[in-house]
Amino acid sequence: MTSPVDLSRFPRVALGNWPTPLEECRRLTEALGGPRILVKRDDVNGLGVGGNKLRKLEFLLGAALADGADTVVTFGGVQTNHGRQTAAACARLGLHCELVLTRSVPRGGDAYERSGNVALDLLYGARVHLCDDEQATAATYRQVVESATARGRTVATLPVGGSNGVGVLGYVAAAVELRDQLGSVAVDRIVCPAGSSGTVAGLALGTALLGWPVRIDAAAVSPPADGKPADIRRLVHEAAALLRVPPPELDQVRVTDRALGPGYGVPTEQVWEAIRLFGRTEGITLDPVYTGKAGAALIDAVHTRELGRDETVLFLHTGGLPGLFGYAPELIAATHP
Incomplete structure (x- = not known):
C-alpha cells in the first residue's frame, strides 16, 4: 500500500x-x-x-540537524524511556545529549535511580541532571541551555516523550x-x-x-x-x-x-x-x-x-x-x- x-x-x-x-x-x-x-x-x-520513541526521534532529530543543532536537551521521569532512546540516538549521530529528569514517581533507592534506563543514559554518554520537582527542572533547563549557548553550541529542545x-x-x-x-x-x-x-x-x-x-x-x-x-x-x-x-x-x-x-x-x-x-x-x-x-x-x-x-x-x-x-x-x- x-x-x-x-x-x-x-x-x-x-x-x-x-x-x-x-x-x-x-x-x-x-x-x-x-x-x-x-x-x-x-x-x-x-x-x-x-x-x-525511535520513530519520533527520526523526525525530531532530523529537524534538529537540519536546523544546525549539535546539542539536544529533553525531559522525563528518572526512568524515562524517551530519555534513554534520545541518548542512544545522539550517540549514533554525534550530538551532545542533556537529560533533565524529574523525580516525579514516589520511588527512590539504587534500583530506581542508578540502574535500568539511568545506567544506559550514562553508558550512551548523556549528561543526566536529576531534579526534585518541576521548579528545579525549569531552573536546571535554563542553566543547561545558557551553559551550552555560552560554549557556542546550538541547542534543540525536545518535548517530554518526543x-x-x-x-x-x-x-x-x-x-x-x-x-x-x-x-x-x-x-x-x-x-x-x-x-x-x-x-x-x-x-x-x-x-x-x-x-x-x-x-x-x-x-x-x-x-x-x-x-x-x-x-x-x-x-x-x-x-x-x-x-x-x-x-x-x-x-x-x-x-x-x-x-x-x-x-x-x-x-x-x-x-x-x-x-x-x-x-x-x-x-x-x-x-x-x-x-x-x-x-x-x-x-x-x-x-x-x-x-x-x-x-x-x-x-x-x-x-x-x-x-x-x-x-x-x-x-x-x-x-x-
Whole structure:
C-alpha cells in the first residue's frame, strides 16, 4: 500500500530497523480464551534497546540537524524511556545529549535511580541532571541551555516523550507500515499505552489517512486520564497542519483509565499479572510503567467481555525493558514461585 501522504519532504534520520516484527501470540490467546492477539514489536527495533520513541526521534532529530543543532536537551521521569532512546540516538549521530529528569514517581533507592534506563543514559554518554520537582527542572533547563549557548553550541529542545507535531509523524509512518504488514488480516482494534499521547495521535492520524476503520484503545498510564483526548486531538491537529491535510475526527479513539492505578510509574497487582502472563506464555517482556498497564487494560477488557472472543486485537509493544530493572525488588516478588 502506498502512503497517502508524502513524508519524504520532512528531514529524517535513520535510527530504527523497519519494519518491526508482527507476531501471532497463540499461547497468550489460548490463556485468555480469545480474542486473537497479535503483537507489533516496536520494542525490538534496534538502537538503544529499542522502543517507540525511535520513530519520533527520526523526525525530531532530523529537524534538529537540519536546523544546525549539535546539542539536544529533553525531559522525563528518572526512568524515562524517551530519555534513554534520545541518548542512544545522539550517540549514533554525534550530538551532545542533556537529560533533565524529574523525580516525579514516589520511588527512590539504587534500583530506581542508578540502574535500568539511568545506567544506559550514562553508558550512551548523556549528561543526566536529576531534579526534585518541576521548579528545579525549569531552573536546571535554563542553566543547561545558557551553559551550552555560552560554549557556542546550538541547542534543540525536545518535548517530554518526543510528543509534538513533528514527533507524531513517526507513528503516521508506523500506521502505513502496520497496514502493509497485516495485508488481508482484519484487525478490530489496536491496544496501546497513552502517556504523552504522541504515539496514539500518530496512529489515529495515520489510520484515518489510510481510511482504515480500526478502533484504537489507549490505556492511560499517567493522570489525568480524562485530559488525554484533548492532548491527542491537539497533537493530531499539529501534525495534520504539517501535512497540509484536514484534521480527522477521532471517533475511533477510546482512552481508558482502567489500568492507571494510583498514578504514573506505580504498578498494581494487575500490572504484575499482565507482565507475568505475557512473559510466561510468549517470552515477551512488558514494563511496569507503560506496556504493563496497557497489557492489564487488555486483560481486563477480555475478562469483562468488553472485548469479544471472536475479535482480533493488535497490541502495540512500545518497549520499556530497561525500566523493569528499576523495579527489581517488586519484579522478584511478583515472579517468585
